[in-house]
Amino acid sequence: MDDMTNFYDLIIIGGGPAGLSAAIYGGRAKLKTLVINKGVVGGLVNTTREIVNYPGYEQISGPELMKNFKKHAESFGVEFLRDEVVDADLSLREKLVTTKKGKQFLAKAVIIACGSEPRLLNIPGEKRLQGNGVAYCATCDAEFFEGEHVVVVGSGDQAIEEGMYITKFASKVTVIVLHDEGILDCNKVSSERAFNNEKMEFIWNSTIEEVLGNENVEGVKIKNLKTGNIEEVNCQGVFFFVGMVPSTNFLKNSGLEVDSRGYISANELMETSFEGVYAIGDNRVKYLRQVVSAAGDGATAAVAAERYIEELNDFNESILKSEKRVLLLFLDALVNENLRFRTLIEEVNRELVDCYRIKEVNIATKKNLIGKYNVRNVPEIIVLDHGNEIKRLKYTMDKEQLKSQLS
Structure with a gap:
């Protein structure tokens, strides 16, 4: 590739809180940095109405916080491109990234921050009411349903444990379960705690058919799988916990090591199985998926990438030449x-x-x-x-x- 305008020190794939934090550090280190993001900058944080646990902000909306992140990165000269990465050759000394619009970019280092997405049921009303009663993270959004009725979809560990967390705020939590009465997919300890929680109720042998409401969630339609009967249940919030999917499909031919679910393995420096390639945020194997932990990932990876690039430049000048x-x-x-x-x-x-x-x-x-x-x-x-x-x-x-x- 001869077009030097397509060559960068650092390319960041993904513009959520992890990618934006990495961009801030990359730009401040005077690395020529490009963020490629397929949607609106901010990622899933944009679906959060209010954030009250990010240091320095007693209360701020997800979109506003991400706008501040981006503005900070731009102040250091970081470039942004709205496009989708569809292929990446990361085994090369100069990493090659290809986008859906047919553009190609080379970089000395790449940070993968493409995040993950909630597994969607794609039922009517689900996408339309995201951020307006439809949610996927109890830690992020449960407190905004103080004294209200919330429906939880799912019965695995995440669904039941997050559902119990929601009961700290909601007046009632109704869990919709596919299985016969008494059967949950979670661990035994969590199931016993859930059954003993006075605020939790269960609707068995059922699935959700539709989320109801105009501007905000007003209820759900629930179908009994044995009888076929459909009933409407009034509620103000619906939390879906049917799994998360890492947005890493574009890596399937790259040779980068991922686990059985598609999450990328990375060490404490966010280094992956390829030299000069880093994974941060929700697309990597990690314990906590929050804005604050994503920001920490981004800072760590960008500093590690900066030092890697310094070594690479020094190696080229003092050894190869x-x-x-x-x-x-x-x-x-x-x-x-x-x-x-x-x-x-x-x-x-x-x-x-x-x-x-x-x-x-x-x-x-x-x-x-x-x-x-x-x-x-x-x-x-x-x-x-x-x-x-x-x-x-x-x-x-x-x-x-x-x-x-x-x-």
Whole structure:
């Protein structure tokens, strides 16, 4: 690709709170950063009417908070593109991203922040009333149904545990269950607690047919699977807990490691199975899915990506472009023996008329190079020619033996 306008230091796939936080940190680090988002910036947070648990805001709407996130990122020069990523070759040194509109972009690092989506039943009224009584997160929205009647759809661990949380606020929680009376899909402890909760009621052998209401939820239509009878139940809120689906289909041919549900595995630095590729927010395997934890993911990944890019740039300039062979010296700068070995290597190289270029790698800060060259013990010296490994020296403090290995 010759068009340099399509080359970025950092591409972020997804514009929810995780992606926007990463963008803020990327832009502030003066990385040329692009956020590609297929819908309105903000993701699922845009369906939340009020947020009262994000630090610094006693009360703010989801769309307003995300607008602030985006404005902050733009102040650091971050670019935004409304498009959908449909393919990504992440195994390359320069990552290739392709969008639905046929555009292609290269980046030194990629952060995947495409999030996840609630599994929809696609019944009438569900999409239309999202954010106006239809919800998918009890922690986010339960308190807005203080003293009201709420219907919960689902009977797994998430549905029952979230339903019990909703009872802290709602006057009554009615759970719609597909199975016969007394049978839930959740764990035994949760089911016993739910049955003993005075605010929880159950409608068995049933499914939801429609969410009713004009501007806000006013009720639901429920069908009994055994009799076929349909009844209307008045309520002010409907919470769907029939599963979440990570938005990672575009990765199916990329080779990136995902679990059986499609969630991406990442370590504490948000690093994935590919070097220079990071996963943050709701599309990764994680414990808590909240705006505040997504923002933390984004900050971590962007800082990790910045350091990776710094290493990559340094590697390209000092190693790949070096006319001399390079002595890649891995050491621990806090260990005196390692420092004495560095001094010895410098002396040997001077006696060899500086025929090598010495590149020092401190294991405390250069994690990517350590992994790249599979360094297990330090000090370690690898001889490179234009980035290609020629040999590894045997560690010794004997000057003549070192000189012999390098001659």
